[in-house]
Amino acid sequence: MTYSARLEFKPSGLIGISDKQIDEHWKLYEGYVTQTNNLMKQLADLREKGEGTTPLYLDRKRRFGFEMCGMLVHDYYFANLKAGVSDASAAEFKKLVSGKFGSFEKWKADFIATATTRGVGHAICYMDPITGDVNNHFIEMHSEGHMPGFQILLSCDVWEHAFLIDYAPTERMKYIDAFMANVNWDVVEERTIACFGKKASPRFAL
Ligand SMILES: [Fe+2]
Structure with missing residues (x-):
């Protein structure tokens, strides 16, 4: 391999x-x-x-x-980054997170808050294909805090190397806003549907 x-x-x-x-x-x-x-x-x-x-x-x-x-x-x-993809294409994902958080907007606010966690890491929205549970987690150092068996629906890198060319270290929030404006919702939806079928979420756009 x-x-x-x-x-x-x-x-x-x-x-x-x-x-x-x-x-x-x-x-x-x-x-x-x-x-x-x-x-x-x-x-x-x-x-x-x-x-x-x-x-x-x-x-x-x-x-x-x-x-x-x-x-x-x-x-x-x-x-899960691509220009010009509307979140209108993520109907099943929206339904999923609305069930847990109350609405898509409330899920989004929680995901953004997760991404502002101090320290280096990734904000990741995970789904458990077994129970259907969904949550936002902060993964430190790439390898700490993953949810075994859960599948990644959306990953936002908030290490400073992800934004330092475009933003100052104190401007992480601006980068997170930019990230949210460029989410490839087609892929997020595809990953969600795969999890509904109890399959691994595709790491790549198909
Ligand atoms: Fe990175």
């Missing part, structure tokens, strides 16, 4: 998030992909050499979680 950055889904022409910002962020994403592949090989090589219980192996294993989760949350992040 070798992973790759899915260039065909790289967003461009967004409102309030420049192509230069996306280019730089994409390079970091490619770094997570490269490190995921490198670490998979390093870990396999160490196991092959009978060093699968060494401190070096276990340290690499911990790093592997950070890098691979970094790759995966960025898969979701870039695929």
Whole structure:
């Protein structure tokens, strides 16, 4: 298994998030992909050499979680950004979050609040395909706080590297507003419908 950055889904022409910002962020994403592949090989090589219980192996294993989760949350992040997609296309998603939060607008306010959590991380709207529960979570350091078995419907990267070219560190809110104005609601809807069918939510736009 070798992973790759899915260039065909790289967003461009967004409102309030420049192509230069996306280019730089994409390079970091490619770094997570490269490190995921490198670490998979390093870990396999160490196991092959009978060093699968060494401190070096276990340290690499911990790093592997950070890098691979970094790759995966960025898969979701870039695929759920696209210019000019109206939230009118997310009818099932709206119904889902309205059931939990009272309305789409109340869900959105909670998602935005989640994204303002101090520290580096991702605001992620998760759905449990088993129970149908949906919630917004703050995932720190790519790998801390994920909901096992839940599926990602929407991922917003709020590490400063996601917006520092366009905004000052104190202007995260402006970036979050720009993110919300560029959500690919078609993909969010597709992920939601997949979860209703108890299937994995597609990381990429299809
Ligand atoms: Fe990022």
